[in-house]
Amino acid sequence: MHASRILSNEIALECYKLLVKTIRSWKKINRPAFRQALQNSALCGDIPDGVGPDSLFQTYDAVLRKLADKFAPSRKVTIRREPIAVWYDDEPRLLRRKSRTLEKRYRRSGLASDRLEWVRHERESGIGLIE
DSSP states (O other), X not given: OOOEEEEETTEEEEEOEEEEEEEOOGGGSOHHHHHHHHHTXXXXXXXXXXXXXXXXXXXXXXXXXXXXXXXXXXEEEEEEEOOOOTTOOHHHHHHHHHHHHHHHHHHHHOOHHHXXXXXXXXXXXXXXXXX
16 A cells, blocks of 8 residues: 655645554463363254254354454454655565564574574665664
């Protein structure tokens, strides 16, 4: 998404795009309590005779929605999309991508050699966020 610019009295005004999303915080749920609630639900009970796939799917959907609402309630967040800077073209984008890749490699491995490679790239590329 690109922000539109409005020129008014020789002043450039940036119009930011606002995006409203509905999210759930799945990482913060109480896993043992969720597991227990799932085991006590209709999903883990015996399947009655003569129940068709449509009914089973409706049960599955209803139970999981109920558990999701209980353990990870949905909430709305507003995301403000910043306009892309004019100077931010392919070269800086590729440098940042490589930097993030090297940082992820270091964070996963914890090796001094991976950190050295990441820091060297940051310094040589001019990103310079690391001392």
